[in-house]
Structure formats: structure tokens, C-alpha cells
Amino acid sequence: MNHLLEIKDLSVAYGDVQALWDVSAHVDEGTVVSVVGANGAGKSTLMRAISGLLEPLSGDILFRGETLVGVPAQEITARGISHVPEGRGLFTQLTVQENLELGAYLAHVRPHFAASLDHVFTLFPKLKERRGQKAGSLSGGEQQMLAIGRALIARPKLLILDEPSLGLSPLVVRQMFELIARLHDEGVTLLLVEQNIRQALKAADRAYVLQTGHVAMQGEAAALLENPQVQKTYMGALD
Ligand SMILES: Nc1ncnc2c1ncn2[C@@H]1O[C@H](COP(=O)(O)OP(=O)(O)OP(=O)(O)O)[C@@H](O)[C@H]1O
Numbered sequence: 118m119n120h121l122l123e124i125k126d127l128s129v130a131y132g133d134v135q136a137l138w139d140v141s142a143h144v145d146e147g148t149v150v151s152v153v154g155a156n157g158a159g160k161s162t163l164m165r166a167i168s169g170l171l172e173p174l175s176g177d178i179l180f181r182g183e184t185l186v187g188v189p190a191q192e193i194t195a196r197g198i199s200h201v202p203e204g205r206g207l208f209t210q211l212t213v214q215e216n217l218e219l220g221a222y223l224a225h226v227r228p229h230f231a232a233s234l235d236h237v238f239t240l241f242p243k244l245k246e247r248r249g250q251k252a253g254s255l256s257g258g259e260q261q262m263l264a265i266g267r268a269l270i271a272r273p274k275l276l277i278l279d280e281p282s283l284g285l286s287p288l289v290v291r292q293m294f295e296l297i298a299r300l301h302d303e304g305v306t307l308l309l310v311e312q313n314i315r316q317a318l319k320a321a322d323r324a325y326v327l328q329t330g331h332v333a334m335q336g337e338a339a340a341l342l343e344n345p346q347v348q349k350t351y352m353g354a355l356d
């Protein structure tokens with residue numbers, strides 16, 4: 118079977134500082150794949166390489182069988198990859214509605230905007246209530262919902278979420294994982310970066326553990342959740 122996304126022996130550097138070494142990974146259609154690991158492990162670097170924000174040193178990234186290496190970031194979005202970056206990337210001075218409209222800038226997306234907007238407002242009723250409010254005035258959780266809503270407006274074939282639960286209260290983190298489960302049920306293909314390892318493994322079909330730029334472990338998320346080494350290294354007593 119062909120993978121929706123296939124990463125082959127990918128190496129990426131920032132100038133002289135190499136951040137990824139020979140990373141291989143894949144994502145199948147309709148699955149949730151989590152990428153976990155400590156601060157600085159290279160998770161965001163991997164996501165930036167996939168969405169065309171960083172040029173790899175070597176290796177390949179195939180999406181629906183075609184390489185993404187050398188393809189401009191905008192073209193990668195047009196091919197169906199939406200990336201919600203760490204820190205969300207919202208336009209805080211624009212309203213909720215205007216931010217969502219920006220999600221529909223692609224020509225093939227625009228005709229579906231009304232239906233997509235309805236879908237996003239069904240997922241996030243709060244955003245509907247606050248559609249006329251500036252994005253910067255929303256709570257952290259609401260801003261994260263808005264960033265995800267904007268990405269969904271583009272009807273991505275692959276949705277990348279980089280640490281969607283970062284900085285949110287425990288209640289809102291729970292809502293975020295409920296949302297991820299719902300998107301999974303709806304058949305959205307998700308690549309999820311998380312430091313909350315237990316939750317990320319529970320939410321996923323498969324997972325990769327990155328350690329200082331290398332894939333340290335990979336496999337079925339349920340198996341990794343039970344793996345003593347994963348538990349010992351990444352799940353403290355408080356986690
Ligand atoms: N813009 C940059 N310039 C130079 N080095 C960078 C840059 N961004 C990241 N790095 C380095 O690359 C490595 C991987 O960073 P990356 O941001 O991918 O980690 P991460 O797993 O996403 O960490 P976190 O959980 O803190 O978000 C780190 O050593 C980091 O210092």
C-alpha cells in the first residue's frame with residue numbers, strides 16, 4: 118500500500134547545526150500519527166521540513182507519491198497539507214471570521230467556504246459566538262481552536278498540529294484531545310506533535326519517538342504506551 122506521506126532518510130540542519138539525522142516515517146490515510154519527544158528533539162523541525170519551510174540536507178519527503186522537496190510552501194498547502202505551527206500563527210488584529218476566511222484563500226477551497234465554516238462552527242460553537250471579536254482577545258484555548266478551524270477550512274488531506282495543547286489548562290487540554298478523537302472519527306489524517314506523551318499515544322494509531330534528531334522508537338501507539346522503556350524515559354510519576 119502507498120503511504121499518504123512517506124519520509125525517507127531525512128536530514129535537516131539550521132546552518133551548521135544539524136537537527137535531524139536520517140529520519141524515516143510514514144502516515145497512512147485516515148490515521149492519527151503522533152510524534153513525541155523531549156524539548157529540542159527535532160519535532161517541529163520535521164514538521165517544518167514537511168510543509169516546505171525548511172529545505173532538507175538529504176533524503177526525501179513523498180506526499181501521495183510525489184516529492185515535496187524543493188516545492189514552495191504555498192504549493193505544498195495547495196496540495197493538501199495544512200500546518201498549525203507552534204504558537205498558532207493567527208492574525209491577532211483580525212476578527213475570528215476574518216482569520217477563518219484566510220483559511221479559504223485557495224481557489225479550490227473557496228466554493229466550499231460556507232459549508233466548511235458551518236462545520237468549523239459546529240466543532241467550535243464558541244468561535245461562532247465570537248466571530249466578530251479580534252482573535253487576539255480570545256483565550257489561549259480559543260485561539261488554538263481558531264488556528265485549527267482555519268486549517269480545517271482548507272480541507273486538508275493531511276493536518277499537522279504542532280503542540281496544540283501547549284500552555285492550555287488541563288480542562289482545555291482534555292477538550293483538545295476530544296477534538297482530535299472527533300477529527301479521527303471523521304476520517305481526517307493527522308500528524309500530531311505533542312509533549313504530553315501519554316495523551317498523544319492514546320490519541321494515535323501509530324507513533325514515533327524522536328530523540329536528539331533520531332527516531333528512537335516507533336510503532337503501534339498502543340504498544341508504545343505499554344512499553345516499559347517509554348514509560349521509564351518519558352512518563353514520570355506525575356504524568
Ligand atoms: N531557527 C533555528 N535556528 C537554529 N537552530 C534551531 C532553530 N530551530 C530549532 N533549532 C535547533 O534544532 C533542534 C531541534 O529543534 P526543534 O524546534 O525541532 O525541537 P522540538 O522537538 O520541536 O522542541 P520543542 O518541544 O521545544 O518544541 C534544537 O537543537 C534547536 O535548538
Ligand SMILES: [Mg+2]
Nearest residue numbers: 160161162203
Ligand atoms: Mg517544537
